[in-house]
Each structure stands twice: as C-alpha cells, then as structure tokens.
Amino acid sequence: VKLVESGGGLVQPGGSLRLSCAASGFTFSIYDMSWYRQAPGKERELVATIRSAGSRTNYADSVKGRFTISRDNAKNTVYLQVNSLKPEDTAVYYCNAHRWTDFWGQGTQVTVSS
Numbered sequence: 001v002k003l004v005e006s007g008g009g010l011v012q013p014g015g016s017l018r019l020s021c022a023a024s025g026f027t028f029s030i031y032d033m034s035w036y037r038q039a040p041g042k043e044r045e046l047v048a049t050i051r052s053a054g055s056r057t058n059y060a061d062s063v064k065g066r067f068t069i070s071r072d073n074a075k076n077t078v079y080l081q082v083n084s085l086k087p088e089d090t091a092v093y094y095c096n097a098h099r100w101t102d103f104w105g106q107g108t109q110v111t112v113s114s
Helices: none
Strands: 002-006 009-011 017-024 032-038 045-050 057-059 067-072 077-082 091-098 102-104 108-112
Touching: 002 091, 017 032, 017 091, 017 108, 032 067, 032 077, 045 067, 045 077, 057 067
Parallel strands: 009 108
Antiparallel strands: 002 017, 017 077, 032 045, 032 091, 045 057, 067 077, 091 102, 091 108
C-alpha cells in the first residue's frame, strides 16, 4: 500500500496550490479519502473528506470556500485545490485512505509566507 503526496511548496499569501495524492496497492475507489494537516506544535487536523462514491464532501470550517477536494478513481488519485492561502495554512498536508483501516502518506509541506 502506498500513498504519495505531491504539489506542496512555498507560496505567498493569497496564492494557490494543487496537492495530489497517488494511491496504489488497494482498491482506491471504495475508500473514503481525506486530507489532514499538521502545523508545528499542533495536533493533526482533518481538512477535507471525499466519500468513496465521490459525491459527498466535507470541509473544516477554516477552509470552507477556499479548498476543494476531488478524486479521479480511474487514476487512483485524490486532489486538494487550495486557494486564497493564509499563513495559518502552513503545515504538512497528509493524505488518508479510510475504510476498514487507515492508510497514510508521508506528507507534503505547504508554507505560506511573504
């Protein structure tokens, strides 16, 4: 099982990024997929979830209207479009797959700074 995140980087406030998570080794389409983030000295928090059917999404209040989660089951990939970034969005962003168990990626760093 492997989840590989990419797309992080350094961006100025107000900027955008598209995070990707490529999955392999399990039946991607039947897993709920989520993005979490962890800032230095803070607990890991749930950012967004997309259900296995792909139609239902949920977001943390802090990112609603700015972040969009999506998935492509044909490519075994989940995305997180992050817009209007703020310094408080700085964190390591982790991809998570959940059904009977949880799989995690290694994370991708997002730094928002001028």
